[in-house]
Amino acid sequence: MLIPQLEEKFPTGALATVVVPSPSWSAVVPGEAELVDYVVPRQLHRPTGKEVRVTTDKSGRTSAGILLWRSRNGRLEVLLAHQGGPFWVKKDIGHWTIPKGEVEPGEELVAVARREFAEETGHEAPNHPLIDLGQITQKSGKRVLGWAVQGDLDPSTAVSNTYDIEWPPHSGTIQTFPEIDRVEWFDLDEARRRLKAAQVPFLDRLQTSLARDHP
Numbered sequence: 772m773l774i775p776q777l778e779e780k781f782p783t784g785a786l787a788t789v790v791v792p793s794p795s796w797s798a799v800v801p802g803e804a805e806l807v808d809y810v811v812p813r814q815l816h817r818p819t820g821k822e823v824r825v826t827t828d829k830s831g832r833t834s835a836g837i838l839l840w841r842s843r844n845g846r847l848e849v850l851l852a853h854q855g856g857p858f859w860v861k862k863d864i865g866h867w868t869i870p871k872g873e874v875e876p877g878e879e880l881v882a883v884a885r886r887e888f889a890e891e892t893g894h895e896a897p898n899h900p901l902i903d904l905g906q907i908t909q910k911s912g913k914r915v916l917g918w919a920v921q922g923d924l925d926p927s928t929a930v931s932n933t934y935d936i937e938w939p940p941h942s943g944t945i946q947t948f949p950e951i952d953r954v955e956w957f958d959l960d961e962a963r964r965r966l967k968a969a970q971v972p973f974l975d976r977l978q979t980s981l982a983r984d985h986p
Contacts, residue, residue: 831912835884836871837896838904838919838973840981841956847981848956849974850924851965852891855931855952857938867965869917869973870951884918891951893930897922904976909969917973919980929954 839850851867853859859866872887874880881901888896897920904917931951938946959978963971 833874833914834871835874835880835916836869837884837888838869838917839922839924840919840977841923846958848958849962850954850956851962852951852954855949864964865968868967869970871915880916881918890932892954894924896920902977902980904973907969907972919977926954
């Protein structure tokens with residue numbers, strides 16, 4: 772997927788106009804007051820030369836994801852993902868996410884959550900019972916639904932799908948970056964620091980559910 776370079780940071784709800792110079796380019800929505808929040812596959816393909824209006828207001832959009840959890844030495848740990856590419860390389864605390872992706876019209880939510888987990892980690896989510904973590908709304912207005920499942924994964928074996936952008940801007944050079952550049956296990960205290968603030972309730976709900984089922 773080829774993505775036009777957006778050069779300004781937009782406040783939430785702002786509109787930007789980008790020109791799609793070829794049919795293979797896709798519009799990308801910057802979110803949460805960042806240059807690019809998330810590169811969304813299969814999004815807004817337009818004919819050559821047409822202008823596309825994009826907005827940081829993602830209300831009405833839905834993503835679904837999987838939170839993998841495990842118990843190590845009596846301590847609960849969760850697997851979080853760090854977004855890849857030049858916009859995220861220096862961002863850490865408060866910028867991690869559960870592996871997730873956008874739901875297209877007509878798609879089944881859990882199926883999307885499993886697909887996105889596989890695409891962003893290179894591993895299928897375990898076929899174990901899921902814990903419904905409900906939903907949260909991010910600052911951009913996007914609704915995120917989450918499910919947790921017990922399992923294990925070696926972070927060194929994780930491989931994400933990729934995207935292409937012109938980088939540096941106006942260089943004419945197209946570079947390929949992973950959507951997720953790494954995944955790591957964190958205990959809950961550290962996960963609360965690393966995770967996007969809006970997604971932290973997923974951790975609380977997981978902890979509550981496990982405490983209820985395993986008093």
